[in-house]
Amino acid sequence: MSRLSWHRLLSISSCAVRSCRMQSVRGVQTPPKLQGKVALVTASTNGIGLAIARRLAQDGARVLLSSRRQQNVDHAVQKLKGEGLDVDGTVCHVGKSEDRERLVNTILDINVKAAFLLVKLVVPKMQERGGGSIVIVSSLAGFTPFPALGPYSVSKTALLGLTKALAPELTQLNIRVNCLAPGLIRTKFSSALWKNESVLEQLTTSLGISRIGEPEDCAGAVSFLCSPDAAYITGETVVVSGGGHSRL
Ligand SMILES: NC(=O)c1ccc[n+]([C@@H]2O[C@H](COP(=O)([O-])OP(=O)(O)OC[C@H]3O[C@@H](n4cnc5c(N)ncnc54)[C@H](OP(=O)(O)O)[C@@H]3O)[C@@H](O)[C@H]2O)c1
Structure with missing residues (x-):
């Protein structure tokens, strides 16, 4: 599939049809909780995004995967289709320009501006479908800035604010x-931390649940926030951090 813009990506997702799988709740056959939903998951060919995409598809949604690289998109789509899941994929770089001069600009563009612009694009499509659910991925660093990661932490704090501003x-x-704030999760992104044994030990001993998180630890929370079970929840941030300190 060729490289596509957000607009194209949205038009594909709104046209998508999905298959119907039944699931059993306490012995009673019920439709999957996300049946009839189309899930557009950006940055989803690896790590937390991939785990979220898989879980949403397992819960009955028709999922459109995307990330910057065609090769990664193809690989992820093939992998999830191989698991019998109803997914498709397209290339979509969520940032705006390739040539930012300053790191802080790039971080704010990718982490904050892109999230806002993507919400703006997706809202009319959700409106056509009678509503929807948006989950923004922030970080524990949004509550407690990580040392030496000032701009990243500030960008993630902005996403907590964006969630609060958009919800009403x-x-x-x-x-x-709603918003997801992961703590330390075992992905490529965070590998500099968890591959260093002494850093890992230091970080995990400070947690209530003394292990590093896995991408799947985030996926169920996102599926819940997208589902009818969360119909009365908006403007909230779910922290998935094994007990890592969160609130401001
Ligand atoms: N891992 C943690 O400990 C942790 C903690 C708190 C918050 N988070 C947040 O969780 C999110 C996902 O992180 P992760 O740990 O899952 O990272 P990851 O394992 O490195 O995966 C990142 C995914 O995003 C895609 N991607 C990266 N930049 C992109 C862009 N500009 N446009 C579109 N897709 C892009 C990558 O694929 P391509 O390379 O093909 O584009 C890949 O699919 C990030 O927002 C991160 O800040 C992570």
Whole structure:
């Protein structure tokens, strides 16, 4: 598939049809909780995004995967299709320009501006479908800045604020906006931390649950926030950090 813009990506997702799988709850056959939903998961060919995409598909959604590289998209789509899941994929770089001069600009563009612009694009499509659910991925660093990661931490704090600002604006459109704040999760992104045994030990001993998180630890929380079980929840941030200190 060729490289596509967000607009193209959205038009594909809104046209998507999905297959129907039944699931059993206490012996009673019920439709999967995300049946009839289309899930657009950005940055989802690896790590937390991939685990979220897999879980949403397992819960019945038709999922569109995306990330910057065609090769990674193809690989992830093939992998999830091989698991019998209803997914498709396209290339989509969430940032705006390739040539930012300053690191802080790049971080804010990718982490904050891109999230806002993507919400703006997706809202009319959700409106056409009668509503929807948006989950923004922030970080524990948004509550407690990580040492030497100032701009990253500030960008993640901005996403907590973005969630709070968007939620009341979109309730009248039947769109809920919530946020996920992962702590240390075992992915490529965080490998500099967990591959260093002494750093890992130091970090995990300070947690209530003394292990590093796995991407799947985030996926169930996102599926819940997208589901009817969370119909009365908006503007909230779910912290998935094994007890890592969160609130401001
Ligand atoms: N891992 C942690 O400990 C942790 C903790 C707190 C928060 N987070 C947050 O969780 C999110 C996911 O991180 P992760 O740990 O899952 O990272 P990861 O394992 O490195 O995966 C990142 C994914 O995003 C894609 N991607 C990267 N930049 C992109 C861009 N500009 N546009 C579109 N796709 C892009 C990558 O694929 P391509 O290379 O093909 O684009 C890949 O699929 C990030 O927002 C991160 O800040 C992570």
